[in-house]
Amino acid sequence: RFVIPVRAENRRGTPGVVHGASATGQTVFLEPFETVEPNNQLVQLAEDEAAEILRVLRELTQRLQAVRPELVAAAETIALLDGVFARGRFARDFDAALPEFSDAGELRLEAARHPVLEDKLKRESRPIVPMNLSLNREERLLVISGPNTGGKTVALKTTGLAVLAAQSAIPVAAQRAVLPLFDSVLVDIGDEQSIAADLSTFSAHMLNLKSILETATENSLVLVDEMGTGTAPEEGAALAVALLEEFRAQGCFVLATTHHDRLKAYASTAEGVLNGAVEFDDVNLRPTYRLMVGVPGGSSGIAIAQRLGLAGAIIERARTLLSPESREAADLIAYLHRSREELDRMQKQMTEERHALEAERAKLRTEWALRQQRRIHELEAQFTEMQKRFEDNVSRVVEAVKERELRGQIEKTARRKMGELRSGAREELNAAVVQTISESQEDLGVARGVAGPVSPDLLQPGAKIRVRGFTKPVILRRLDGRNAEIAAGPLRMKIAAEEITGVESAPAGKVLSSGAASGSFSAPSRFGVANEINVIGQTVEQATEQVDKFLDDAAMAHLPSVRIIHGHGTGALRRGLGDFLRTHPLVANHTPEAEERGGKAITVVELRG
Numbered sequence: 001r002f003v004i005p006v007r008a009e010n011r012r013g014t015p016g017v018v019h020g021a022s023a024t025g026q027t028v029f030l031e032p033f034e035t036v037e038p039n040n041q042l043v044q045l046a047e048d049e050a051a052e053i054l055r056v057l058r059e060l061t062q063r064l065q066a067v068r069p070e071l072v073a074a075a076e077t078i079a080l081l082d083g084v085f086a087r088g089r090f091a092r093d094f095d096a097a098l099p100e101f102s103d104a105g106e107l108r109l110e111a112a113r114h115p116v117l118e119d120k121l122k123r124e125s126r127p128i129v130p131m132n133l134s135l136n137r138e139e140r141l142l143v144i145s146g147p148n149t150g151g152k153t154v155a156l157k158t159t160g161l162a163v164l165a166a167q168s169a170i171p172v173a174a175q176r177a178v179l180p181l182f183d184s185v186l187v188d189i190g191d192e193q194s195i196a197a198d199l200s201t202f203s204a205h206m207l208n209l210k211s212i213l214e215t216a217t218e219n220s221l222v223l224v225d226e227m228g229t230g231t232a233p234e235e236g237a238a239l240a241v242a243l244l245e246e247f248r249a250q251g252c253f254v255l256a257t258t259h260h261d262r263l264k265a266y267a268s269t270a271e272g273v274l275n276g277a278v279e280f281d282d283v284n285l286r287p288t289y290r291l292m293v294g295v296p297g298g299s300s301g302i303a304i305a306q307r308l309g310l311a312g313a314i315i316e317r318a319r320t321l322l323s324p325e326s327r328e329a330a331d332l333i334a335y336l337h338r339s340r341e342e343l344d345r346m347q348k349q350m351t352e353e354r355h356a357l358e359a360e361r362a363k364l365r366t367e368w369a370l371r372q373q374r375r376i377h378e379l380e381a382q383f384t385e386m387q388k389r390f391e392d393n394v395s396r397v398v399e400a401v402k403e404r405e406l407r408g409q410i411e412k413t414a415r416r417k418m419g420e421l422r423s424g425a426r427e428e429l430n431a432a433v434v435q436t437i438s439e440s441q442e443d444l445g446v447a448r449g450v451a452g453p454v455s456p457d458l459l460q461p462g463a464k465i466r467v468r469g470f471t472k473p474v475i476l477r478r479l480d481g482r483n484a485e486i487a488a489g490p491l492r493m494k495i496a497a498e499e500i501t502g503v504e505s506a507p508a509g510k511v512l513s514s515g516a517a518s519g520s521f522s523a524p525s526r527f528g529v530a531n532e533i534n535v536i537g538q539t540v541e542q543a544t545e546q547v548d549k550f551l552d553d554a555a556m557a558h559l560p561s562v563r564i565i566h567g568h569g570t571g572a573l574r575r576g577l578g579d580f581l582r583t584h585p586l587v588a589n590h591t592p593e594a595e596e597r598g599g600k601a602i603t604v605v606e607l608r609g
Contacts, residue, residue, distance in 0.1 A: 001039045003029040087170055094118060097170035099162075100178045105137035107159075107253060111175035114158045118173065129289040130175075131158055139274050141244060141254045143227075143267035146297030150287035152257040153189060155278070159255055160185050163221055180253070182221045186212040189225040202230030209243060218251030227256045227263065237262035248272055264296035425520040444587035458503040459484070461598045462536050462565040466502035467495060473504050475565075477536070477598065531559050536567040540576030547577065548584075555586050555607055563593065564603045574600065581605060 003019050005027050011018070014031040031039060090096060094115050102108075108357055111130035132157070135142060141559045144152045162172045166179050188208040209224070228240030237260035244266065247254045252373065258264070267275040279288040279299025286307060306315045456479075459465070464473045469487065475487040484497045533542035533550045547564060554562045567572045581590045586607055593602035 001031055001034060001043065003031045006030045033235075065280060066141045068356045090115075090170035094171075094173040095175075097171050097176055099166035100252075101166070102178050102180055105180050106178050107133070107135040107180060108176070108178040109133045109159065109162055109172075109174050110177070112158050112162055112177065113173045114154055114161060115173045118155060131155055131291045133291065134293065135253060135274070139271075139272055140252065141267070141273040142256070142276050142293065143244070143247055143263050143273065144255065144276040144278065144291070144297070145259065145264055145518050147280050147287050150278035150280060150297070151289040151291065152278050153225050153289050154289075155276075156187075156189060156225055160187060160221065161221050181219070182253075183217060184215065185221045185223070186216055188212060189223060196392045205230055210399055213243070213250075215244060216247065216250055216252050220250075220252045222247055222252045222254045222256075224254070224256040227258045228260050228349065233260060234262075236260065241266050243432045244270075244273065258293070269295065296305040297499075372591065406450050424523065459497075459500070460567055462534055462567050464504045464534075465500050468499045468501050476500075478596070531562040532565060534565040535573070536565060536569075536576075538573070540573060542581075543577060544580045545575060547580065551586050551605070551607070559607060561604060561606045564605060565598070565601065566603065567601050574603065577603060 001019065002015075005022075006029075007012055008026055008028055011028050011030065014030060014032060016034075017036065018028045019029050019031055021028045057588040091098075094113070110132055112133065113128050113130050121128050129151070131154075133142070144155055146152055152321055162174060162177055163182055163185055164175060165172050167181065188205060207227075212222055212224075224243075225257055228236030228238075229242070230236065231239075237258075240256070240258060240260060244256065248270070256263075264275060267273045269587070274293055275296040276291060276293045277295050280286075280297070281288050302315060302318050304314075305318075366432050399553070415551070422608055449519065454465075459476060459479050461476060461478055463476045465476050467474055476484060477487050478485040479497065482497050483494050484500060485494050531554060533547060538546070543566065550562070550564075564577060566577060568574075578590065581587045581603070587605055588608045589606040590603050592600045593604050
């Protein structure tokens, strides 16, 4: 209700209802009698408004109740899409990769990062050091050592987070992630000491490890930080070794960090256990955060204390108090790290040299292909010129003959000779092409294969075969006695059947260049889409899926027609594809190929314009 402030001493001069007073009592809040009725009306209107709002809400609720299932489904869809988009944004922001799941028990992380740490460093304009890790069924345990603040715990957390993200359908913050499917990720990280629960650091660790041992299976990932800490070093190391042996017997994947030299020695000698280290820069006395698998790491406690500013006299005294064994171990670890760095440098150099060689070889292949193209054009031109000269000579001879009967005989003989010449010239042309290719391949260092017996049953049209002199498989188009017609890229040629050295199964969805008459050459589509697809050996479902995508690509490339190689077999694949093509919106017509080009083993599809 609306009131007015009135000083307490003036209250009697203003008749009305007092509703309250200030904290000091010097002011009262008074509702004059003149405003009581207007205030009552305002209160009534407010109540009417609230009642109307309630009525409208109730009516809307009743209307929404009728479409409740649709609203629930929409909300669930929105939640699902929100999750999908969130995963996509995460993958974009952290350059994350889709994980690959390995049935072979391989755990491989390439350039993996912890996203929380990466986000923090990114805001500070500092680079993150990615982690590489590789374990498998034979080598499942990794003991990580190295200095404090060097990144050992981050390595455990990065691995665990990558596994959990992958199994939650979240991209992994890594360049590549190959992971097994784990049934549990069991972790003992951090200090859970508690005065209230009467737990020391060591007791808390032991209780956690006891629970992990009781839960772990061969499909578990176990992450243990500072294994064997919190008690006497000798006893702690002995317990840690015994625990690792038990985990190894159970078949778990285990990543454990430690400072105990005994655990490093165990990892160096035990089967299936690897040493790992976070690198330390002895020159600048600071960790590099790079994980190296295969070598142990030193704790570098004295060096870190020196970097943090501890008095020099104390540092020198600590070094003199080290046992000779400790100094020798530190020197050995430093030597191993230097050797590892040298190996890494040599490996990088070899990789660069290999890439340079591959680039040079690719250049040679390109030059070889250009030489072959020029040679083929020259051979085609020679063949065309020879054919033209023969036809001109025949025409002149026929024109010179006056007698009709003799003229007809000459024309008939000329046509027969022309066919023989064309066939012979084409055979010579194809042989020259094959010889040129073979010689060029030998120039490039390609070894000729040794022919082996090939079953005639396997030599079916459309089969992928190996031919002596060719480094890659070619397609068998037709087998005619002792000769075979093959397709090698854009080439169509005849070879002796004895040149076939083996048969390979055609890969799913392999596309080839378009067909042409026997002994001629054809080019692939100028749009980069070939107009043949080989689906031999696939099920109808697999083949229709491949053909559907192939037809889409062909239509986008504006190809007028394409060919589908499905083979003879039982005919089930041909019939299934026929049913599929009859209802396909992009298909205008489909018919078997001409008999001399493969017959019913191939279907020609005309596409709608």
